[in-house]
Amino acid sequence: MKISRNSRELEQLRTATRMSMYVELKRVSEKHWSGKYSNAECGRISMEVGRQLCGDPVPPGAPRLPAGIQQGVAEAISFIRKQDPEVLVAASFMRWSRAAGLLMNLKNQAAEAELKAALEYDPNNSLALCSMAYLAGFQGDAREALALSQRALEINPNLPEAYLEVGNAYETLGDHSQAMEAWEKARTFRPDIVKLDDRSETAVKVISGRERLDYEVLTDEPEDTR
Secondary structure, eight states: OOOOOOHHHHHHHHHHHHHHHHHHHHHHHHHHTTTTSOHHHHHHHHHHHHHHHHTOOOOTTOOOOOHHHHHHHHHHHHHHHHHOHHHHHHHHHHHHHHHHHHHHTTOHHHHHHHHHHHHHHOTTOHHHHHHHHHHHHHTTOHHHHHHHHHHHHHHOTTOHHHHHHHHHHHHHHTOHHHHHHHHHHHHHHOTTOOOOOSSOHHHHHHHHTOOGGGOOOOOSOOOOOO
């Protein structure tokens, strides 16, 4: 079971986040380095800072930035890292959302790089922690997945993706009761978040809504249908 996000919703969130990010960059630019650079240079610096923080590729055929602008970009990024967490939180979301798209296309290595950048900008990005938990589980490290998803819940106890990954980790570790409890919690926030796969009878029980009293220790062994 994977974290799923509607691609259209993600793109809307990305657009809104990018717009608010550039508004904040413009404000910071006008306040802190407009006296050193012209208005046009400030605009160019702000755009390049946003591009770098969001991890956007350089547009094809784009001219190389003049040395003075490159210096301004370096100074601006250094200032933002120290003084403007609002921009970093926005950049962290942008890097997570890019990672989410990569995960949907099974580009896990590239996604991991984006998630590391997201958590560098904002260590409390609970969605990035959930995605890292998914990757850890995918790579066979259920205990790391559990630790990451539990940390996400400490930050945001209402995050269904975190409960989903807690359940995934417990299921892998063989604790079906804890997995069921976590998945049931996930479904209180998003009823559609737990999906059936061909190995998890625990998920079947969660989705079918059986009473806890009917629960028994389950294995992944297929039934004998002969």
